[in-house]
Amino acid sequence: MAIDEKSHILFTKPLHQTPMIYYHSTNTDINLKGDYMRISAHPILDFERGTQVSFTFDGVQVSAYTGETIAAALYAAGYRTLANSPVRHRPRGFFCAIGNCSSCMMVVNGNANVKTCIELVQDGMIVETQRGKGTL
Amino acid sequence: MIHIDLLIVGAGPAGLMAAKEAGTAGANVLLLERSHVPGGQLVKQTHMFFGSEEQYASYRGFDISEILLDEIKKLPNVKLALNATALAVYDDGIWAAEMDGASYTKILPKAVIIATGAGEKSLAFPGNDLPGVYGAGAVQTLMNQYGIKPANRVVMLGAGNIGLIVSYQLLQAGVEVLAVCDGSPRIGGYLVHAAKLRRMGVPILTSHSVKQAAGQGRLETVVLWELDKAWQGIPGTEKVYRADVLCVAVGLSPLSELLRQAGCEMVYVNTLGGYVPYRDSFLATSRENIFVAGDVAGIEEASSAMVEGRLAGLSAAKFLGLSTPDFNAKRNDCMTQLESLRSGHAGERILSGLAQAVIGS
Amino acid sequence: MLEKTGVPTQSEIESVFPSDERLSKGPVAVIECFQSIPCDPCATACPRGAILPFADINDRPVIDNDKCNGCILCMTKCPGLAIMVVDITWSQDRALIKMPYEFRPLPDVGQTVQALDREGTVVAEAEVIRVQYNKSMNKVPIVSIAVDKQLVKTIRNIRTICDTPTTATHTAIQEEAQDTGIVCRCNDLQLAEIRALIAKGYTTIAELKQMARLGMGPCQGRNCLPVVVNELSRALGVPVAELPVGSFRPMVKSIYLGDLAGYEEQGEN
Numbered sequence: 001m002a003i004d005e006k007s008h009i010l011f012t013k014p015l016h017q018t019p020m021i022y023y024h025s026t027n028t029d030i031n032l033k034g035d036y037m038r039i040s041a042h043p044i045l046d047f048e049r050g051t052q053v054s055f056t057f058d059g060v061q062v063s064a065y066t067g068e069t070i071a072a073a074l075y076a077a078g079y080r081t082l083a084n085s086p087v088r089h090r091p092r093g094f095f096c097a098i099g100n101c102s103s104c105m106m107v108v109n110g111n112a113n114v115k116t117c118i119e120l121v122q123d124g125m126i127v128e129t130q131r132g133k134g135t136l
Numbered sequence: 137m138i139h140i141d142l143l144i145v146g147a148g149p150a151g152l153m154a155a156k157e158a159g160t161a162g163a164n165v166l167l168l169e170r171s172h173v174p175g176g177q178l179v180k181q182t183h184m185f186f187g188s189e190e191q192y193a194s195y196r197g198f199d200i201s202e203i204l205l206d207e208i209k210k211l212p213n214v215k216l217a218l219n220a221t222a223l224a225v226y227d228d229g230i231w232a233a234e235m236d237g238a239s240y241t242k243i244l245p246k247a248v249i250i251a252t253g254a255g256e257k258s259l260a261f262p263g264n265d266l267p268g269v270y271g272a273g274a275v276q277t278l279m280n281q282y283g284i285k286p287a288n289r290v291v292m293l294g295a296g297n298i299g300l301i302v303s304y305q306l307l308q309a310g311v312e313v314l315a316v317c318d319g320s321p322r323i324g325g326y327l328v329h330a331a332k333l334r335r336m337g338v339p340i341l342t343s344h345s346v347k348q349a350a351g352q353g354r355l356e357t358v359v360l361w362e363l364d365k366a367w368q369g370i371p372g373t374e375k376v377y378r379a380d381v382l383c384v385a386v387g388l389s390p391l392s393e394l395l396r397q398a399g400c401e402m403v404y405v406n407t408l409g410g411y412v413p414y415r416d417s418f419l420a421t422s423r424e425n426i427f428v429a430g431d432v433a434g435i436e437e438a439s440s441a442m443v444e445g446r447l448a449g450l451s452a453a454k455f456l457g458l459s460t461p462d463f464n465a466k467r468n469d470c471m472t473q474l475e476s477l478r479s480g481h482a483g484e485r486i487l488s489g490l491a492q493a494v495i496g497s
Numbered sequence: 498m499l500e501k502t503g504v505p506t507q508s509e510i511e512s513v514f515p516s517d518e519r520l521s522k523g524p525v526a527v528i529e530c531f532q533s534i535p536c537d538p539c540a541t542a543c544p545r546g547a548i549l550p551f552a553d554i555n556d557r558p559v560i561d562n563d564k565c566n567g568c569i570l571c572m573t574k575c576p577g578l579a580i581m582v583v584d585i586t587w588s589q590d591r592a593l594i595k596m597p598y599e600f601r602p603l604p605d606v607g608q609t610v611q612a613l614d615r616e617g618t619v620v621a622e623a624e625v626i627r628v629q630y631n632k633s634m635n636k637v638p639i640v641s642i643a644v645d646k647q648l649v650k651t652i653r654n655i656r657t658i659c660d661t662p663t664t665a666t667h668t669a670i671q672e673e674a675q676d677t678g679i680v681c682r683c684n685d686l687q688l689a690e691i692r693a694l695i696a697k698g699y700t701t702i703a704e705l706k707q708m709a710r711l712g713m714g715p716c717q718g719r720n721c722l723p724v725v726v727n728e729l730s731r732a733l734g735v736p737v738a739e740l741p742v743g744s745f746r747p748m749v750k751s752i753y754l755g756d757l758a759g760y761e762e763q764g765e766n
Contacts, residue, residue: 081354091266482534
């Protein structure tokens with residue numbers, strides 16, 4: 001077991017001995033969350049946000065704007081993991097964001113397998129991480 | 137049960153144009169769109185379109201969507217249903233649809249145009265399911281439709297037009313694009329798009345692909361490596377990028393499930409993106425009342441999808457016995473436009489693909 | 498080279514630049530459109546007819562440099578942002594370059610910005626002389642900068658915020674064992690599992706469906722099938738077009754069983 005000090009990733013098997021070129025930006029990380037992450041100045045687009053609402057994600061209050069999907073609102077709030085995969089229990093985010101795949105399915109108001117990349121937020125929604133395939 | 141002249145599935149560039157053309161010819165049209173916004177992928181296209189005046193060249197994609205919607209709103213015989221998904225088609229020609237995301241209905245149309253578009257392909261590599269590995273179109277949706285900055289630093293896999301365009305749009309949203317890579321030895325997208333990225337300082341690595349994506353719970357690093365002529369990774373050429381998003385833009389695949397259910401004869405054509413329906417040059421499938429248009433008939437640019445939509449709209453109207461006096465002129469115009477859009481260097485692949493999918497005349 | 502790097506060579510740049518004689522007469526457009534693509538808005542953009550009409554939509558633009566007066570109209574119409582205007586007569590020692598700039602923030606007049614070449618490398622500083630942006634310009638602002646005359650064929654972009662450049666260091670990295678990448682998100686199937694099934698003799702989509710529920714999840718095969726048909730093709734040495742395809746049944750998206758059971762016909766209309 002080896003640990004890459006920089007990324008804190010646990011590795012189990014050395015791949016090969018050759019050092020590789022490592023690129024990284026010297027720009028400091030900005031913790032992208034909330035309204036900071038919602039684009040305000042854009043060269044082409046003007047974004048008109050809806051009214052502010054809030055919902056809970058695994059019990060935590062998250063604010064959003066009407067017209068946003070659940071996945072988009074969670075993303076803006078800094079959440080990337082929406083579900084645990086059904087067999088390996090790996091963290092999953094969205095993949096297609098237009099309702100084609102199944103990567104973003106969550107439990108919404110008690111209903112499992114809701115595609116949150118296309119489901120719009122509503123005030124007071126209860127959103128939970130989906131673990132496995134969900135139950136009826 | 138809804139009885140209707142023409143059911144159109146999908147209100148993207150092809151479906152909207154089809155509705156406009158068939159509606160103008162007098163058909164009663166029901167246009168189903170599964171999303172809560174019409175326009176398909178046009179709504180997130182912030183770049184100016186290529187093509188010619190007839191395909192709204194120099195207009196930006198989201199503006200074209202508005203223009204087409206305005207024209208459709210003028211047609212009282214065209215009904216656009218949002219949050220409406222065509223679910224299934226049965227042997228008796230009855231279609232089932234989910235309406236308003238809540239109720240279900242049966243539809244018995246005299247003719248159907250399938251314009252369901254395409255989905256993003258994925259690629260298998262270690263770590264490809266980490267949060268942070270997203271379809272390029274998904275990132276475009278987040279960024280341009282919902283106005284959310286998707287990342288600090290992105291690596292783009294794919295130097296076709298989608299990879300190049302989304303990379304540029306990421307820069308416009310204030311995101312750093314560390315590199316664009318593509319397994320092919322040549323840039324697949326338009327070189328003017330590539331030049332726009334290069335002069336912003338974004339490297340484009342041809343003959344490179346993703347070896348691995350890694351991170352604790354979310355994407356933190358992307359390892360690229362060079363490919364040899366057999367497209368195998370070359371050990372020792374790895375480059376490691378610290379990125380929070382890896383966009384996958386490795387092509388599109390037609391969303392053809394409904395065509396299969398309907399019993400349309402299909403053929404796998406690599407250069408058209410996957411399984412596409414056999415059709416005649418006026419876009420009629422092997423089922424006489426079912427027509428196709430846009431990416432579901434084969435992956436091309438949105439400009440071609442619009443012209444195909446118009447052509448399918450004309451063909452469906454003719455099938456319904458609603459030909460207008462200028463039908464032949466309109467249809468010839470569509471054929472001429474498609475021919476010129478496909479006549480250049482970029483059209484060679486499309487034409488070779490169409491040669492396998494278009495039968496009869 | 499251009500197709501590999503995205504950067505035109507010096508000779509390609511020279512091929513689209515007007516002659517030194519024409520340059521010495523004042524502002525003129527330079528169109529860096531090196532590839533035949535179906536696109537023709539520039540051909541009708543010039544009110545003076547300086548961009549010659551296209552015989553075919555895939556033609557590359559040709560400018561009549563004597564008719565071009567270096568206005569900016571064609572620049573805002575080019576979807577590839579491939580047009581700039583150069584004026585080497587602008588002052589004794591500096592040339593003026595007008596270029597489209599689709600980013601925020603826009604620079605201020607008088608501001609010193611970094612001038613970049615076609616690879617994005619900073620080659621000089623430039624003074625912003627003018628920023629043109631109004632409703633008729635299709636959201637394509639035109640920024641005019643003054644640069645050293647010697648660099649008129651080198652500079653192609655500006656940077657208004659001066660970032661620290663991306664740096665490279667060396668380190669070793671290892672990979673996680675056993676992860677070959679997910680093919681099917683619905684049922685969590687990895688590439689190695691699919692390959693193992695194929696190696697065992699499950700060589701049709703129908704068999705893979707029965708063995709691994711491939712294509713039977715909520716996405717109905719949209720994600721996995723394009724990958725799997727290519728795996729089958731490679732393993733069997735048979736073109737994808739000749740592989741048997743599985744069946745596709747209703748529905749194309751998941752719906753609740755209760756909705757199906759509770760469906761009531763709304764009556765004929």
